[in-house]
Amino acid sequence: MSTHPPMQGTAPPPRSWREFRGFSPEPAPRRRHRLRARVWSAGAVAVLLIAGAGPLPAAAPGPEERFREGTALLRSGDIPGGLAVFRELASSGHESVNLYWNWAQGAAVRGRAGEALWALLRAREVGPRDAAAEREIERLRLALQLDRAELNPVPTVALSRVARSWHFQLVAWVLFAFALHLRIFYWRRAALRWPTVASLIALLVGLALAAATFAGSSARPTAVVTARNVCLLDAAVANARTVATLREGEVVSVFDSAGEFLRIQDSSGARGWARSSDIYRLDEPPSRNVM
Structure with a gap:
């Protein structure tokens, strides 16, 4: 095996890779000073960004906190405010027997027995049977002078429950x-x-x-008349002809809906249209926009 002599005029190999890359090590004090300057710069930028963005938004209260807030409003005498909180929770899907029980108490204080009856019947739909709620339903039925059949126009609804x-x-x-x-x-x-x-x-x-x-x-949905002297109209318009007057607290069958009107049938068999703001459905939570 023959060896070749080194070529004439070639440069010797570099002594280290640092010299080859042109790197010269920086003194340790200078590196620490530069690192400290970068940290202070990043901190100053973060402070400026936070100051420009303003205060951070507070976390939204949870359903339990909102429920306690609504109950506190009822106890303080702000019945509309408390019911508005309960309506917001119910329309968001946070329904419970206790929520509708408190709703019924607030509606009763306002003199809206039909709305109180609806809240208790809705509580029976979303939760287990409550003895106190059943007694209150019976008391409201007697106060509104309703027959038992007027609270259960569709027997299969009870079967579904x-x-x-x-x-x-x-x-x-x-x-x-x-x-x-x-x-x-x-x-x-x-x-x-x-x-x-x-x-x-x-x-x-x-x-x-x-x-x-x-x-x-597959039972037909039902609703409760929550106001007094609700007019049953022959068309889904405000100036339609009145064909009957609905009784407060009466449970009616729902056939159709059109805008802010529901097509219903009362216990006497009369059919027509009524405003959804006066009739609350039992098969779904209340709308946040209907007061």
Whole structure:
């Protein structure tokens, strides 16, 4: 193996990579001074940005804080302010039995028995059965001189409430699965009769619960007349002809809606249009814009 002599006139290799890149190390005190200057500059820029942006916005209060605020307004005598807070919470999806109970108390203080009755009936829709609310519903019904049938014009609505409370749909699926399990596991044992009978009973009960759930969910929505002497109109316009006068607290069936009007039917069978500001629906939370 032959070696080649070094070429004449070539420069020797650099002694270090720092010299090759033209880098000269900076003294330590100067590096610390430059780092301190950069930190102070960044801090000054941050202070200027914060000062220019103004004070940071406070965090929005949560539903529980707003609920306590509305209750405090009711206790202090500001009934409209407290009800406005409750309406805001309900329209945002934060509904509860306690919210509608307090709403009913505030509406009763204002002399709006129909609105108080609606709030208690709505509480029955969104939460478990409350004995105090049921007693208050009965008291308001008697005060408004309403028949029991006028509070329940669509019987399947009550069926829907029972189905939700007792979880009919979930129980029906469990029974269907149990019946299928019995049929698959014991299908070769024809001598045993009890699996066939048990699976048939489970299937029939499951079908009955499923039918009840479907009937309740497909029921026509209802609403409550929350004001006195509400006019039932023959058209969805303000200057339409009055065909009847609705009773405060009466629960009516809802057929259609058009703008700020609802097409309803009262307990006597009369159909027409009424303002949604005078009739609150029971199948949905109240609108924030309707007062």
